[in-house]
Amino acid sequence: DWDFWLDWKDRRWWVTLTPILLITFPAATQYFMWEKMRLPIGATFCVMTLHFGQWMNRVFNFYMWAWFPVNFVTPSLMIPSAIFLDVTLMMTGSYMFTALFGGMGWSLLFYPANWTWLAPFHLAVKHPSGPLMSIADLMGMEYV
Numbered sequence: 001d002w003d004f005w006l007d008w009k010d011r012r013w014w015v016t017l018t019p020i021l022l023i024t025f026p027a028a029t030q031y032f033m034w035e036k037m038r039l040p041i042g043a044t045f046c047v048m049t050l051h052f053g054q055w056m057n058r059v060f061n062f063y064m065w066a067w068f069p070v071n072f073v074t075p076s077l078m079i080p081s082a083i084f085l086d087v088t089l090m091m092t093g094s095y096m097f098t099a100l101f102g103g104m105g106w107s108l109l110f111y112p113a114n115w116t117w118l119a120p121f122h123l124a125v126k127h128p129s130g131p132l133m134s135i136a137d138l139m140g141m142e143y144v
Helices: 013-022 024-037 042-065 079-092 095-122 135-142
Strands: 124-126 132-134
Touching: 013 024, 013 095, 024 042, 024 079, 024 095, 042 079, 079 095, 095 135, 132 135
Parallel strands: none
Antiparallel strands: 124 132
């Protein structure tokens, strides 16, 4: 649920929980593709298919069915983190170093990769009734 709503993509919990939860499927796919086919593109392939599925879910279910605006439910960007994970496995060839350094890079690249499209929603605005809040919080408050 932390990755669905724009007003929940805060600077505390979304940055902490989302990379931890999202590394499991790319790591498993990366292991399979490296062990069986020696292709260092497992994490990127998995993330691209997850992105496709997430966008189909967000567009068809949230936008077309429930009429939520798409920028309220935009999925997070994981492609740079997956590329870093694949490059780490390709350069080291070791699962241990990939888990240590690639996993650390996965989580450290997550927030800067998403900050470019998320930054405008963290601007402060003054609501007509008085409180000062971010645009994402205002959208969540106005569009219940």
